Amino acid sequence: MTVNKFNLPDVGEGLTEAEIVSWKVKAGDTVAVNDVLCEIETAKSLVELPSPYAGTVTELLVPEGVTVDVGTPIISVSDAAAAPAATPTAAAAPAPEAPMYGKLEQDASDAAESAGPPAGGPLVGSGPKADAVKRRRRIAAPAAASPAASAPAVERAGIEAHDIWISPEAVSDAARPVAAEAEAVDQRPTLGGAITGLVNRVLAKPPVRKIARDLGIDLADVVPTGARGEVTREDLVSYQAQRDAELDQADSFWGKTGRPQEQRIERIPVKGVRKATARAMVESAFAAPHVSIFVDVDASRTMEFVKRLKASRDFEGIKVSPLLILAKAVIWAAARNPSVNASWVDAEDGSDSAEIHVKHFMNLGIAAATPRGLMVPNIKNAQDLSLKELALALNELATTARAGKTQPAQMQGGTLTVTNIGALGIDTGTPIINPGEVAIVAFGTIKQKPWVLDGEVIPRWITTLGGSFDHRVVDGDLSARFMADVAAILEEPALLLD
Numbered sequence: 001m002t003v004n005k006f007n008l009p010d011v012g013e014g015l016t017e018a019e020i021v022s023w024k025v026k027a028g029d030t031v032a033v034n035d036v037l038c039e040i041e042t043a044k045s046l047v048e049l050p051s052p053y054a055g056t057v058t059e060l061l062v063p064e065g066v067t068v069d070v071g072t073p074i075i076s077v078s079d080a081a082a083a084p085a086a087t088p089t090a091a092a093a094p095a096p097e098a099p100m101y102g103k104l105e106q107d108a109s110d111a112a113e114s115a116g117p118p119a120g121g122p123l124v125g126s127g128p129k130a131d132a133v134k135r136r137r138r139i140a141a142p143a144a145a146s147p148a149a150s151a152p153a154v155e156r157a158g159i160e161a162h163d164i165w166i167s168p169e170a171v172s173d174a175a176r177p178v179a180a181e182a183e184a185v186d187q188r189p190t191l192g193g194a195i196t197g198l199v200n201r202v203l204a205k206p207p208v209r210k211i212a213r214d215l216g217i218d219l220a221d222v223v224p225t226g227a228r229g230e231v232t233r234e235d236l237v238s239y240q241a242q243r244d245a246e247l248d249q250a251d252s253f254w255g256k257t258g259r260p261q262e263q264r265i266e267r268i269p270v271k272g273v274r275k276a277t278a279r280a281m282v283e284s285a286f287a288a289p290h291v292s293i294f295v296d297v298d299a300s301r302t303m304e305f306v307k308r309l310k311a312s313r314d315f316e317g318i319k320v321s322p323l324l325i326l327a328k329a330v331i332w333a334a335a336r337n338p339s340v341n342a343s344w345v346d347a348e349d350g351s352d353s354a355e356i357h358v359k360h361f362m363n364l365g366i367a368a369a370t371p372r373g374l375m376v377p378n379i380k381n382a383q384d385l386s387l388k389e390l391a392l393a394l395n396e397l398a399t400t401a402r403a404g405k406t407q408p409a410q411m412q413g414g415t416l417t418v419t420n421i422g423a424l425g426i427d428t429g430t431p432i433i434n435p436g437e438v439a440i441v442a443f444g445t446i447k448q449k450p451w452v453l454d455g456e457v458i459p460r461w462i463t464t465l466g467g468s469f470d471h472r473v474v475d476g477d478l479s480a481r482f483m484a485d486v487a488a489i490l491e492e493p494a495l496l497l498d
Contacts, residue, residue: 005073041272203230273373288470329489340439365417368401378414428464438470
């Protein structure tokens with residue numbers, strides 16, 4: 001038997017570490033080649049790791065939530081086949097046949113059902129409810145029932161703790177002979193034992209039970225003060241008042257004011273995408289001299305164009321938004337101003353020499369806010385896509401990012417980025433350039449505002465574009481011409497037909 005250890009691989013260019021988010025297998029499971037072993041969070045995305053081995057999982061070497069370096073063993077897989085099941089004996093039930101389509105994982109609810117009734121007899125109240133008269137007749141004559149038949153009788157009658165009132169005198173008379181007999185048969189469950197358990201659990205009249213249900217109070221939590229040990233209406237009122245007082249004193253977001261401030265600090269480890277984003281933003285902000293410019297744009301014709309696209313049969317079932325027109329405008333404007341689609345590359349020998357690499361292709365990055373942090377996947381060769389193909393690519397990119405399934409390859413090689421801060425109702429901003437690029441465009445919200453057109457003030461759909469540029473590559477004149485070209489498309493989308 002050979003035990004193979006699977007080391008954490010580099011699933012992306014330059015990956016040095018990753019966090020084990022969740023295991024999809026456990027010790028003893030049988031796996032085949034390419035079966036998913038676990039999910040890991042890298043500095044760029046959430047990735048599923050397939051198994052390079054077939055066999056039986058012997059040990060998970062790294063627990064969930066732990067970050068380890070590339071090359072660290074994370075799981076061991078034995079090439080030995082799973083041990084055959086024990087041969088059933090005459091006393092054991094025969095093993096069920098395997099399903100036609102292979103082994104199926106047992107659902108938790110199925111497992112609970114297959115386990116059968118809990119130890120100690122059937123659950124009281126598991127059957128359909130009977131009327132009050134039938135329940136009283138079954139309780140009044142327990143001595144006539146045999147121990148073996150008494151528990152199923154309770155189950156069929158559907159006796160439930162919250163549906164019945166039983167006097168202590170009736171219970172003591174009913175339980176005495178059955179309880180004595182139960183001692184002689186190894187304390188097996190009896191009707192008397194079931195009834196005694198019900199009475200010990202709760203005593204309350206139906207109106208009191210209804211009030212408890214309406215208030216969401218478990219009667220077992222209430223201290224009874226009734227003459228016969230029952231919970232009264234006054235007990236519920238007292239309990240509810242006490243519960244309300246406790247809720248008033250419970251911690252809010254700000255915590256209890258009486259606690260020291262150092263105990264009211266939530267500490268969140270910085271790792272994964274958040275850690276990578278922080279490192280990249282610091283590097284970009286202090287390595288590239290940023291310059292930002294802004295322009296107000298009348299996007300009324302863009303809004304009309306988007307409305308027509310939504311009604312078009314060619315775009316049926318495709319989500320269309322003004323971001324689509326902006327993306328096309330950025331591609332069009334970059335072709336007219338190539339140096340914004342470039343990167344600054346320092347010399348590898350540490351000298352002060354450098355190069356500007358102008359890209360004759362557009363890998364358009366779209367900044368996406370996800371539950372795991374900011375991600376910037378990009379659309380490869382966006383310059384070659386039609387308007388419909390670009391819309392489909394944007395939809396797929398957004399869906400994948402929100403699901404946390406963006407792959408490392410989709411995050412690499414970006415050439416220019418768009419960030420849609422308008423989706424959050426923000427007018428504009430000064431975004432930080434994505435590392436390795438020299439320009440980023442922020443798209444603000446589109447609102448109806450008063451606008452002067454042909455000497456008249458009329459309501460128009462207005463947005464504000466903000467652009468940040470690496471001043472080593474893009475000077476003021478170039479950045480202004482680029483932003484003016486983007487604005488021109490939003491003001492008149494028909495220019496895309498040129």
